[in-house]
Amino acid sequence: MSNAPIDKLKEWSKQGHRNVLGDSLVMLAAERPEMCTVTADLTPTARLTGFRDTYPDRFFDVGIAEQNMIDFTAGLAVEGVLPYAVGLAAIVPMRPAEQMRVTLGYMNLNAKVVCIEAGVRFGPLGNTHYAMDDIAVVRAIPNFTVISPSDPLQIYKTIFAIADHDGPVYVRLTGGPGFPVMYPEDFDFQIGKAIEYKEGSDVAFISTGSMLGAAVEAANTLEGKGISTRVVDMHTIKPIDTDMLDKVFAENKLVVTVEEHTPIGGLGAAVAEYKTGFENTPKQVMASLGDKFQKLGDYAFLLKENGLTAAGLANLAEANF
Amino acid sequence: MGNNNTVEFIQEKCAVMRRDVIEMGYIAGGRGAHFGPALSSIEIMASLFFNIMNHDPKNPTMPDRDRFVQSKGHACLSYYSALIESGYIAKDQKSTFKQDESILSGHPSRNIEHGIEISSGSLGNGFAVACGMAKAAKIKKENHKVYCLVGDGECNEGIIWEAAMNGAKNKLDNLVAIVDRNGVQLAGKTSDIMDVDLVALWKAAGWEVLVLEDGNDLPSILEALEKMKNSKSGKPHAIIANTTKGKGISFMEGSINWHARVMNKEQYEQAILELESN
Numbered sequence: 134m135s136n137a138p139i140d141k142l143k144e145w146s147k148q149g150h151r152n153v154l155g156d157s158l159v160m161l162a163a164e165r166p167e168m169c170t171v172t173a174d175l176t177p178t179a180r181l182t183g184f185r186d187t188y189p190d191r192f193f194d195v196g197i198a199e200q201n202m203i204d205f206t207a208g209l210a211v212e213g214v215l216p217y218a219v220g221l222a223a224i225v226p227m228r229p230a231e232q233m234r235v236t237l238g239y240m241n242l243n244a245k246v247v248c249i250e251a252g253v254r255f256g257p258l259g260n261t262h263y264a265m266d267d268i269a270v271v272r273a274i275p276n277f278t279v280i281s282p283s284d285p286l287q288i289y290k291t292i293f294a295i296a297d298h299d300g301p302v303y304v305r306l307t308g309g310p311g312f313p314v315m316y317p318e319d320f321d322f323q324i325g326k327a328i329e330y331k332e333g334s335d336v337a338f339i340s341t342g343s344m345l346g347a348a349v350e351a352a353n354t355l356e357g358k359g360i361s362t363r364v365v366d367m368h369t370i371k372p373i374d375t376d377m378l379d380k381v382f383a384e385n386k387l388v389v390t391v392e393e394h395t396p397i398g399g400l401g402a403a404v405a406e407y408k409t410g411f412e413n414t415p416k417q418v419m420a421s422l423g424d425k426f427q428k429l430g431d432y433a434f435l436l437k438e439n440g441l442t443a444a445g446l447a448n449l450a451e452a453n454f
Numbered sequence: 455m456g457n458n459n460t461v462e463f464i465q466e467k468c469a470v471m472r473r474d475v476i477e478m479g480y481i482a483g484g485r486g487a488h489f490g491p492a493l494s495s496i497e498i499m500a501s502l503f504f505n506i507m508n509h510d511p512k513n514p515t516m517p518d519r520d521r522f523v524q525s526k527g528h529a530c531l532s533y534y535s536a537l538i539e540s541g542y543i544a545k546d547q548k549s550t551f552k553q554d555e556s557i558l559s560g561h562p563s564r565n566i567e568h569g570i571e572i573s574s575g576s577l578g579n580g581f582a583v584a585c586g587m588a589k590a591a592k593i594k595k596e597n598h599k600v601y602c603l604v605g606d607g608e609c610n611e612g613i614i615w616e617a618a619m620n621g622a623k624n625k626l627d628n629l630v631a632i633v634d635r636n637g638v639q640l641a642g643k644t645s646d647i648m649d650v651d652l653v654a655l656w657k658a659a660g661w662e663v664l665v666l667e668d669g670n671d672l673p674s675i676l677e678a679l680e681k682m683k684n685s686k687s688g689k690p691h692a693i694i695a696n697t698t699k700g701k702g703i704s705f706m707e708g709s710i711n712w713h714a715r716v717m718n719k720e721q722y723e724q725a726i727l728e729l730e731s732n
Binding site for chain 2: 169190191193195196198200201204205206207208209210211212213214231232235236239240
C-alpha cells in the first residue's frame with residue numbers, strides 16, 4: 134500500500150466520503166493494473182470523473198442498470214480482472230441483491246461492491262434514497278465480507294485492503310462533508326479486526342461507520358459523569374471480530390451498538406446473534422435508525438431524531454446503565 | 455464446416471446425448487427434470503462442443519479456451535450430456551444427477567475442472583455474466599470467444615436487455631448468444647405469456663442477428679455459428695434458433711407438460727424405444 138496520505142485528511146474530511154473514494158480508487162489503480170471500476174451512471178456523484186479520465190480503458194459505465202452492473206462485474210471477476218462496482222447504497226445492495234447472491238456470493242468471486250451515501254445522509258431526497266437495510270441484505274449472503282469504515286483514512290485503507298482480500302466484499306460509506314477525522318496518524322487496519330478506540334470498563338459503545346465520532350464524544354460525556362466507557366470501532370461487520378466481543382462481554386456492564394441502519398440485521402443484530410450463545414453477558418441496547426421509514430429532514434435532523442448524536446448516545450447509555 | 459462427415463459425427467453425438475438426457479432425467483425420479491428445454495437445445499450444444507468451440511477436456515483451464523455459459527441453466531441436462539460425451543465428466547456420474555452431494559445439480563454450479571465456467575439458472579444472470587466475461591477477454595487482449603445459450607422465455611427478464619445494450623456498447627464481437635426459441639416456457643406458450651418480436655428486440659439492442667428457421671437442423675446451426683464466429687460486423691452476435699421443445703421424443707415435442715416433470719417407467723421405456731428406433 135502507498136504511504137498513508139495524511140496530508141489529504143483535512144481536505145477529505147471537509148469533502149466527505151465520496152471524494153475519499155474517488156481519490157483512493159485512482160491511487161489504487163496506479164498500483165494494481167488488473168483493477169477496474171464499474172458504475173451505473175454515477176460518475177460525477179461518486180467522484181469517479183478523475184478515475185474515468187486517468188484510466189479510461191479501465192472504467193466502465195453500464196448505464197442506469199444496477200443489476201447488470203453486478204453481473205458485468207461478476208463476469209470480469211470470473212476472468213481474473215479485479216473489479217470495483219460503485220453504486221448508491223440505497224439502490225445497489227437491494228435491487229441487485231439476487232445478483233449479488235447468485236453471482237458474487239455463490240461463486241465466491243473476487244469482486245468489490247462499494248456504495249456511497251449509506252444511512253440517511255441524503256436527507257431531503259427522502260426515503261427512496263436512504264440505505265437503512267443494506268447491511269442486513271448483504272450480511273445474509275454467504276462468502277460476503279461487509280465493511281463500514283469510520284473516517285477518511287480508514288476508507289482509504291479499506292479500498293486498498295479489499296484489493297488483497299480474495300472474495301466478494303461490500304463496503305458501505307457513511308458520513309457527509311465535514312465528517313470527523315478519527316485517525317489523524319497512520320494506523321494498523323486489518324479486515325475483521327476491530328479497533329479499540331478507547332478503553333473503559335462500564336459502558337462499551339460498539340460503533341460502525343462514521344458514527345464513531347459521536348460515540349467517542351458520548352464516551353467523553355459519560356466519563357465526565359464517572360462512567361468508564363470503552364469505544365470499539367467495529368469497521369468490519371462480517372466477519373465480526375468475536376475476540377473483541379469476548380473481551381467486551383467479559384469486561385463491560387452495558388453494550389451500546391451504534392449504527393446508521395435498522396436494528397434488524399445490522400451491526401446490533403450481529404452482536405446480539407453472537408451474544409445469544411453465552412450466559413451472563415451484559416445487557417445490550419441498540420442505537421439505530423429504528424424499524425421504520427423516516428420523516429423528511431436533513432441529515433443532522435434525522436440523526437438527532439433517531440438519537441444518533443453524542444447527546445442521544447450518552448442519554449441512551451446512561452438510562453440503561 | 456458442415457460437411458457430411460462432420461454432420462454425421464455430430465448427429466451421432468446428438469443421439470447419445472438425447473439418451474443421456476432421458477437416462478439422467480429418469481434417474482432423478484420424483485425430483486423431476488427439465489426434459490423439454492434440454493432436448494430442444496441438443497443440436498446447439500453438440501455443435502458447440504464437438505465442432506465450433508476451441509476447448510480441451512483434458513485441460514479445462516486452458517487460458518485460450520472458448521467459454522460456454524448456459525444461461526438457461528434449467529436445461530442443464532443438455533449441458534451435462536455434452537460435458538459427459540466430450541470427457542469433462544465421467545460417464546458413471548450420470549447416475550448422480552440431482553442426488554445428494556452430486557456435482558450435477560438441477561442448475562449448473564461453477565466447476566471449472568468439469569467444464570462448468572459459471573453457476574447459472576437464475577434466469578438472465580448467466581447471459582449478463584457472459585457479457586462481463588467477453589469484456590474481460592477484450593481487456594486482457596485474449597482472442598477466445600464466449601458462447602451463451604439463452605432461453606426465449608428467459609428473454610422476459612429485464613437484465614437480458616440491460617446486458618444486451620451494454621454488450622453492444624462494448625462492441626463484444628467475441629460473444630455469440632444463441633436463443634433457443636422453443637416457444638414454450640414454464641407456464642405456457644411464450645406467445646401467450648409475453649408475445650414479443652425477439653429479432654427486433656435484439657437488433658434494437660445493437661446486435662447482429664441471424665434467424666435459424668430450424669434450430670434442430672445441424673447443417674444450419676453449424677453454418678450459423680461459423681458465420682457469427684467469423685463475422686466482422688464488430689457487433690455482438692445473436693442467433694435466434696427456432697427449435698422444437700422436447701425434440702426427439704414424440705410425446706414431449708411442443709408439449710407444455712414436458713417443460714419440467716417426473717418421468718415414469720412407461721414413459722422412460724417409450725422414450726428409449728423411440729431413440730433406439732431412430
